[in-house]
Amino acid sequence: MVAERINRISPSQTMKISARAKELQQEGHSVVALSQGEPDFNTPDYICKAAIKAIEDGFHGYTVNTGTIELRNLICQKLREENHLEYTPDQIVVSNGAKQSLGFSILATINPGDEVIIPAPYWVSYPEMVKLAEGKPVVVRTDVTNRYKMTADDLRNALNSKTKMVILCSPSNPTGSCYSREELAELAEVLADYPEVIVLSDEIYEYITYESDHVSIAQAAPELKERTIVVNGFSKGFAMTGWRLGYLAAPAEISEATARIQSQETSAPSSISQKAGEAAYANPRDEIFKMRDEFRNRRDYIVDELSRIDGIKCFSPEGAFYVFPDISAFLNTHTADGEPINSSTDLCMFLIEKHRLALVPGDAFGEPEGLRISFAASMAMLEDGIARLKTGLKELKSTI
Numbered sequence: 048m049v050a051e052r053i054n055r056i057s058p059s060q061t062m063k064i065s066a067r068a069k070e071l072q073q074e075g076h077s078v079v080a081l082s083q084g085e086p087d088f089n090t091p092d093y094i095c096k097a098a099i100k101a102i103e104d105g106f107h108g109y110t111v112n113t114g115t116i117e118l119r120n121l122i123c124q125k126l127r128e129e130n131h132l133e134y135t136p137d138q139i140v141v142s143n144g145a146k147q148s149l150g151f152s153i154l155a156t157i158n159p160g161d162e163v164i165i166p167a168p169y170w171v172s173y174p175e176m177v178k179l180a181e182g183k184p185v186v187v188r189t190d191v192t193n194r195y196k197m198t199a200d201d202l203r204n205a206l207n208s209k210t211k212m213v214i215l216c217s218p219s220n221p222t223g224s225c226y227s228r229e230e231l232a233e234l235a236e237v238l239a240d241y242p243e244v245i246v247l248s249d250e251i252y253e254y255i256t257y258e259s260d261h262v263s264i265a266q267a268a269p270e271l272k273e274r275t276i277v278v279n280g281f282s283k284g285f286a287m288t289g290w291r292l293g294y295l296a297a298p299a300e301i302s303e304a305t306a307r308i309q310s311q312e313t314s315a316p317s318s319i320s321q322k323a324g325e326a327a328y329a330n331p332r333d334e335i336f337k338m339r340d341e342f343r344n345r346r347d348y349i350v351d352e353l354s355r356i357d358g359i360k361c362f363s364p365e366g367a368f369y370v371f372p373d374i375s376a377f378l379n380t381h382t383a384d385g386e387p388i389n390s391s392t393d394l395c396m397f398l399i400e401k402h403r404l405a406l407v408p409g410d411a412f413g414e415p416e417g418l419r420i421s422f423a424a425s426m427a428m429l430e431d432g433i434a435r436l437k438t439g440l441k442e443l444k445s446t447i
């Protein structure tokens with residue numbers, strides 16, 4: 048009954064684990080879910096109030112397809128002041144979340160057979176979005192010793208005449224790594240030899256950085272701006288995942304192309320969410336930096352605990368709310384019941400079924416020797432999660 052293209056894509060692995068965690072919870076089990084990709088905070092009050100006001104004021108109709116001019120002006124102002132990037136409102140397309148901006152960017156630029164370079168570990172949706180557009184994902188494996196960041200050499204080796212796009216995600220989901228200005232400049236230098244290649248820069252975790260401010264590749268390498276699509280949004284930094292609000296900033300030709308797709312697929316993002324987005328950008332960032340500081344405390348706790356577990360290799364992430372430890376020492380083992388643990392998926396299934404701890408296997412992100420732990424959860428949950436992880440891994444260790 049369904050179309051061919053559906054067979055090309057798989058359902059989101061992260062959502063699968065979260066669904067299993069929910070199922071177990073509904074059956075009455077106490078589950079520690081550290082698999083989620085969203086802040087555990089509420090959206091700040093001043094943003095909620097702006098949305099309530101929009102409803103009360105009767106701001107109920109469709110807006111302009113690319114988003115209200117007020118919001119696009121605020122986005123341009125934000126990009127200018129915080130990222131030193133100049134855009135005009137016609138280069139901004141506001142969407143129902145960064146995910147949609149990414150999907151439409153790919154649909155608008157990728158022809159069948161075009162290659163898209165995706166450094167692994169990658170966010171689960173990139174390869175599937177590329178496949179939906181009939182492009183070819185070219186996954187570049189990176190090294191834990193380089194904090195899973197793609198080097199200039201890695202990029203050079205993957206580029207060829209069929210390459211149409213490179214996707215970068217900094218701060219990264221799932222590793223929390225951030226590319227420095229120098230690293231971005233090195234990648235840009237390699238791309239200078241490939242003037243047709245577009246950069247899709249996913250900056251959704253921009254406000255969740257712990258060591259230094261986020262740098263966009265369009266800022267680190269201004270010569271690339273004319274072929275870079277910057278994607279950002281409100282979900283992570285402002286704890287607004289359910290509001291579904293994101294945007295892209297791109298050369299006019301690309302923003303117009305994505306706007307055309309959007310006009311046929313969804314018309315425009317929610318009018319109420321856009322008013323909330325305006326309040327988010329029009330106000331000081333104090334509240335969101337409080338959330339970031341709380342994430343930092345949890346990061347320090349979890350990294351410290353993980354680094355004490357024999358066999359785990361783990362670096363402290365500079366951004367986002369995930370740690371991505373290397374768990375290769377626990378592969379090719381078996382459980383006390385004799386069940387083999389040969390992959391990160393086996394390990395995560397064992398942890399959820401036996402210890403009621405939900406983590407996401409590295410396999411889902413193209414890195415079979417890692418797994419993702421989200422610290423977008425309370426300290427009490429993290430403590431419980433670490434205790435369950437230790438118990439589970441001890442059982443495997445004893446079988447080696």
Ligand SMILES: Cc1ncc(COP(=O)(O)O)c(C=O)c1O
Pocket residue numbers: 084143144145146147170216219220249251280281282288291292293
């Ligand atoms: C790397 C990355 N990009 C994009 C998104 C999607 O964000 P949004 O909620 O704005 O669609 C996510 C959400 O999980 C993400 O982790």
